[in-house]
Amino acid sequence: MATPPSASTFAALLRAEGLTVVEVGNWETHNRNHKGPWGPVHGVMIHHTVTAGTQRTVDLCRTGHGDLPGPLCHGVIAKDGRVHLVGYGRTNHAGLGDDDVLRAVATETALPADNEANTDGNRSFYGFECENLGDGKDPWPAAQLDAIERAAAAICRHHDWTERAVIGHLEWQPGKVDPRGFTMASMRTRIHNRLSAGQPATAPAPALPKPSKPVVDLSKLVAAARSNPKAAGKPVTYSGVKTVEIALVNAGLLAKTYSDGHYGTTTVDAYAKWQRRLGYSGSAADGIPGKTSLTKLGAKYGFQVVA
Known part of the structure; x- marks a missing residue:
């Protein structure tokens, strides 16, 4: 259980882990906080988008669709490994999930099977949407997997969490399959190894200018x-x-x-x-x-x- 840092600190944590961060519009204040609180936070959740094309994916995750208004996550991890920040605060990414899973994440113990949808996940998790069709065939480039690892590790490092605080959407909400194409067990192993190696030795990646306005x-x-x-x-x-x-x-x-x-x-x-x-x-x-x-x-x- 932890209090989220400020938006500027969040971006700095990602850059300190060697990530290239793109700040999209008014991401620092773009959220769903009027629908309920964000925090205390317990972990990081990884998703896939079922979309192709980085700009389309970022736009969708920023504005939302139909009855699900954006932002749909905090960051979009593109195929090239860049992390596009689209919101900060409560976001529509996790939905209702299993309270037993939340307890396991909070205590950093083994995950039970998710068989209930009774607990608000938007309040308790950071969310990263990853650009991928989610069909099990669309490849996950090395740069993108590396970025997922770094982003999750950056947050875990800040909150003094282990890799057990990182889960996939499929481990939270019954019926979900994302992320599809790699296992969360393998990703947690990568995150564990990164955290065990200590602070990143690489210099923070430079900030990129915000995309031009429409x-x-x-x-x-x-x-x-x-x-x-x-x-x-x-x-x-x-x-x-x-x-x-x-x-x-x-x-x-x-x-x-x-x-x-x-x-x-x-x-x-x-x-x-x-x-x-x-x-x-x-x-x-x-x-x-x-x-x-x-x-x-x-x-x-x-x-x-x-x-």
């Missing part, structure tokens, strides 16, 4: 906003619509269920609310983006605007 093209966005889905032919579509809708969700102006990439009447209404929030009224608050209002939305919620 870019929204105003002219394409306006065309999508003005298109009529009931008219003949298909409505105008543009990927930047989803970026703007997510910003409106974060602003509390649009329900998440409507961030579907379609600039329909609900999105128009939400954008009109944003315009009114900025002081516009009448025809100036018609829900069709203008450069000034869109630029202000992007500055506050993380995207760039091109006219």
Whole structure:
């Protein structure tokens, strides 16, 4: 049982273990803490994502999907071994699991079989999602396995835990199979050997700059906003619509269920609310983006605007 360190300390621990860390957006404050506490923490949980492509995987783990909002973990471990930090605090990664397993992790004793789903794991575990299809065929590159080992060891080293504090999702929640493609027993052996060797001798990996913000093209966005889905032919579509809708969700102006990439009447209404929030009224608050209002939305919620 332990108290999580600050977000900056967490990132520093990973770098001190020789990992290359990518800090994604507002990861330090992106969490689900309003749904319940995070901590005391008892261990580290390893998952696979069932996705391909690092950027797609990172985006998914940061924002979530359907009825499972993000962040879906604290860090995404990519095929190349980089650790992309997407959240810190309570995250939607563990769900309900077995209380007997939690007791074993907390006391660092042998794990029992997981046969119940009665205990909140999001409160008690650090979570790492690892980029892999999870079909047992998608390879686990050496760099990625090394990064999993280092990330788990960094946390165990900080809390003075043994490798027994590291489990797979399949050891926590009945019916889960992740991570698939290597055994947690073999990973715990690697972590044990790393911890037994003492502090890492390598210099901390350098910090990488945060990924550039998404870019929204105003002219394409306006065309999508003005298109009529009931008219003949298909409505105008543009990927930047989803970026703007997510910003409106974060602003509390649009329900998440409507961030579907379609600039329909609900999105128009939400954008009109944003315009009114900025002081516009009448025809100036018609829900069709203008450069000034869109630029202000992007500055506050993380995207760039091109006219």
